[in-house]
Amino acid sequence: MKLLRFGEKGAEKPGLLDAEGAIRDLSGKIDDIAGDVLTTQGLKKLAEIDPNTLPKVEGEPRIGAPIGLVQKFLGIGLNYSDHAAETGLPVPEEPIVFVKASSCICGPNDNVLMPDGYERMDWEVELGVVIGDPAKRISEAEALDHVAGYTICNDVSERRLQVGGPGEWFKAKSYDTFGPMGPWVVTKDEIPDPQALNLTLDVNGERMQTGSTSTMIFNVAQLVAYISRFMTLMPGDVISTGTPPGVGMGRKPRIFLKDGDVMHLAVEGLGEQTQKLVRGN
Structure with a gap:
């Protein structure tokens, strides 16, 4: 579904x-x-x-974020070795888990805000894992049994706040609209192998990111089991599992988003997203 x-x-x-x-x-x-x-x-x-x-919905309504209540919106840092390399950081020995404020979640095609003072905004196409059954201290073998399905996440980030500045990922990634999600949750029965999905992201029609979940350092089962050691994962919680190479910060010279730029994201089997960057608070 x-x-x-x-x-x-x-x-x-x-x-x-x-x-x-x-x-x-x-x-x-x-x-x-x-x-x-x-x-x-x-x-x-x-x-x-x-x-x-069921009644058919006519026209082309706005598509919102696919989950009505996300208690925990978690991200995984440096989960692709080639992305870690482009940022100049070592491959982590354990998953790097951070939090994005759930208030940053928006629809997959909503505008992304560029607030005053944010001049190093960056993109990250990611596989989002949606939790179904509660998960507490579970094993890797049973982890996927606790997954409801998968979606697309754009982990929008203000790099000035993340690196070379305060260094706080939570602040860098939590502004309103910095979490486009969707267009839908695809239930896990339609995605037999979450480690065999292609991901792409374009900015203004130019391909910036191309990757595959097969190259993740820590796979979905490992991530769900690992995080469940430290907190109980609840239905609707989302884990954004990291991004492949090609982010603006990792390019030479660096490229950051500008007012009017358009991002287009796709993950195999999960649909597509398109967001326009607009000045605003």
């Missing part, structure tokens, strides 16, 4: 994408794509619904 949320910001409705690519309205069945809906039992109930019995 491809689960999504559609409608104006703050008033999104739950939906799913049918086999013909049409949006079907789930609001008569569930309140939102969140919480228990994302557990094994919740997804099983949704899978039993015939999409043809």
Whole structure:
């Protein structure tokens, strides 16, 4: 299944994408794509619904972030060896886990804000892992059983705050709109191997990032199991699993985003995103 949320910001409705690519309205069945809906039992109930019995959504509504409540939005730093190399940092021996404020999450095609004083904004296409069943101190062998599905994340960052400045990743990556997510959550039954997905990102039509999740240092199962040692992962929590090489900071000369730039992201099997950078606070 491809689960999504559609409608104006703050008033999104739950939906799913049918086999013909049409949006079907789930609001008569569930309140939102969140919480228990994302557990094994919740997804099983949704899978039993015939999409043809759901109202078809006409037109081209705005697509919102695919999860209504993300309690924890976690990122993984330097999880591709070639990305670590381009930043001049060593390959980590254990996963580097950081937090992005959940308030930074926006729809996959919403504008990304460029606030005053932010002059080194950068892009990062990433595989997002959506937690289904709660996970606490689980093993790698059972980790994927606790995953509901996968989505695309753009880990937008202000490098001035991350490196060469205060060095605080949380502040560098948490401004409003710095977490485009979606367009949908693809349930794990449609993604048999999360370590075999191609990722790309273009800026103004020029390819900047090309990679594959097969080159991740720590795979999805390892990440879920590792993080569950330090906190209980809950339904709807999202782990953004790191980015392949090609970020602006790693280029020579460096390239950073400008007002009006357009980012286009794609992950195999998970759809596409497009965001325009706009000046604003």
